[in-house]
Amino acid sequence: FFFFLKFHVLVDNNYKNKKRVQDYADMLFRSPKTLSNLFASYELPSPLRIIHERVEAEAKRLLLYTDKSAKEISDILGFEDLATFSRFFKKMSGKSISEFRKQS
Numbered sequence: 001f002f003f004f005l006k007f008h009v010l011v012d013n014n015y016k017n018k019k020r021v022q023d024y025a026d027m028l029f030r031s032p033k034t035l036s037n038l039f040a041s042y043e044l045p046s047p048l049r050i051i052h053e054r055v056e057a058e059a060k061r062l063l064l065y066t067d068k069s070a071k072e073i074s075d076i077l078g079f080e081d082l083a084t085f086s087r088f089f090k091k092m093s094g095k096s097i098s099e100f101r102k103q104s
Helices: 002-014 021-027 034-043 047-067 069-074 083-095 096-101
Strands: none
Touching: 002 021, 002 034, 002 047, 021 034, 021 047, 034 047, 047 069, 047 083, 047 096, 069 083, 083 096
């Protein structure tokens, strides 16, 4: 149980600059495969899913409660460029950034 809590704390503290399972596996002194297998054995979402959901939650928070542009949010969240962030957001939420903002 403590292991999963530690993983979530690491994700909360590092999601802006670390988006790969490998990064968290290194911090926990495990291999990415071991990490994924451990989560699967407890029928938990995959480590990558948890990382992506945390980034998505922060993106939505910034879109809803700030007047920052999508480009600024992309930079804050550590994406290479706006297009990468836009694709990620659409894949995760099912809506484009502008659709999400209009709806909210």
